[in-house]
Structures are given as C-alpha cells and as structure tokens.
Amino acid sequence: MRPGGRSARVQQSVHQAVRDLEAERGRDALTVPLIATRAGVTPSTIYRRWGDLRELLSDVAVERLRPDAAPADQGSLRADLEAWIEQFAEEMSSSVGRTYIRDALLGDPEQGNAARCSDYAAEQLTAIGVRAAGRGEAVPGVEALLDAIVAPLMYRILFRPSDTSAAYTHGLVAAALDRR
C-alpha cells in the first residue's frame, strides 16, 4: 500500500461512503459493491486493500474511536482522570460505541485495529500524566492506569452487563490512585 496521495484519498472516500450508507440504509445493507459505487472506486480496490467487508468495517470503527481532542484540564490528576474516564465510559457504553468496539475487535488481530484502540486510550492517559507531572503530582504508569481504569470498563461493556456510571468509574480512579 502506498502511503499518502491516492492511497489516502481512497481511504477517505471509502470510509465516508461506509458512514453515509450506514446512516442512510442501515448497517445490514452494506456490501462491498454498494460501497465501491458510492466511493467512486472499483470493488477490487476495496478487496485488494481491506480483504473483506469485515476488515473494512473494523478500519472504519477504529477511525471513529480515535479521540478528537486532548483530555480537558480539570486542575488535578484525579479530576482529569475522573472527567476523562466518565466521558470515555459514556461513549463506549452507548449503542454506537459498543458497535464500534465489536467491529474493531472483529478485524484480523494481525491488522492491529484493536491495538490501535488501546493506543488511543494510552495516548490520552499519557497526556493527562504529563500534565499532572508538570504540576508536580506523582503519576502512576500508563500501563497501570490502563489495567486499573480502562480494562475494567471495557470488560464490563463486553462481558458483564454493569453500571458504568460515574459512581463506578470514579471508584476505579480512586482505587488506581490510592493504591500507590
């Protein structure tokens, strides 16, 4: 796959076609030929690049799970983590969020789409940690924060119907910070 240029344009138009068609006709109507026509490419372009519809949907899901802003500054590590995980929980536990998580996981593990989702969370937690360190706060490592805050939330969304409200997520933050 060539980087940038035509390759980037194809990706953008195909992703946009998936999003538009999904909104217009619903998910079950999506087919590679339909998407190709809307995107102005040949079906074989899609098959060559993504392999199949499942892999394409996984790719689109990861793009939509990409955070569009840096975590808000609430003045302290605890407040930043609480605000971030509360919003993350709302997005991921919504019906749309659950669909994207499933789609991302359904892609070929070798393609690394699920890992990209985890990297997004790690990047957001890193930004929060760097800001807290700048305030002189002690900061747990990113991997420890993923285990303590992100993992329980994702586990409950995927495996265990649970309350994922602020009462729960703030408890995760407290456990992560009080553990040290």
Place this chain on the structure above:
Amino acid sequence: MRPGGRSARVQQSVHQAVRDLEAERGRDALTVPLIATRAGVTPSTIYRRWGDLRELLSDVAVERLRPDAAPADQGSLRADLEAWIEQFAEEMSSSVGRTYIRDALLGDPEQGNAARCSDYAAEQLTAIGVRAAGRGEAVPGVEALLDAIVAPLMYRILFRPSDTSAAYTHGLVAAALDRR
C-alpha cells in the same frame, strides 16, 4: 425451546459435530448443512435453534470455556488467586483460547454468551473467596476481583499485545490484595 430431553440431546450432538468437524476439516470448512448432516439433524433444526453459524459457534465456545474443575486449594487466598489466574491466563491467551473468546463475543449480546464467560470466572473467584473466608482471611468482593485481576488480563488479550505471564498476573493479585 424445550428444556432437557430431546432439546438437550440435539444440543449435545450438534456441539459434538462442530468440535469433530473443526478438528477434522478446520474452522473455515464449517457450514450449517455439514454440521447438520454430521449431527443427524436437519439444517432447519439448527437455524431454528441458533439462528446462524456465528451464534452456534458462540454457543460452542462458551461451553468450551466452562471450567471443568473447582480452583485448586493452595492454602491461602493469595496463593489460590495466583494459581487460578496463572492457569486462566495460559488458557485464555493460547491460540485456541483467543478463538473461543472471540467466538463467544461474536454471538448476539442479547443471548448472553459473553456474560456466561464472565459468570464462570465469577463463580471460580467466589469459590476461592468462600474457602479463604473459611480460613478466616479477609476477602475482597467478587466484582472487585473481576476488575482487578480478570479484566486487565482479558483487556490485554483482546486489545493490547502484552506479557501475560505469571510475573504480570501475580502483580495483578498483589495490587488487588494490597489495595485493601
């Protein structure tokens, strides 16, 4: 669906057919008609009961993820948890374990197959906790243990290629017990 009797026999023969055919011909060869022929039922029996192949594979996966023994008694809560999570991590992070986890997750969330996987882990942790309480040990709640020990492991298996060896899982147990 009728409980017991014919219903249970159909489930058993269809599950067995899936396992046998998967071993003999590989997963990609599985089709509902092939499974039906091997199980001695009609394809419509399978479609009526499971809906489609994906739901059937999800059902088979959950059955295979069911623990076949109570957690071993290692003499203390910490040792019991360490032994249990170490074995759980080995099983779940194996290639076969990963396939079953994915299959279980791919079933219709309404059918509750993923929740059954989580219930299995909760039951094992409850057994460990009851035994520890009998020894007079203080025991964290099952939901707290799921968040601290099981969730990080499953998150790493699904989303974040990581070391899931005993060095890692014993650290999760230490964090769960030292948190109190």
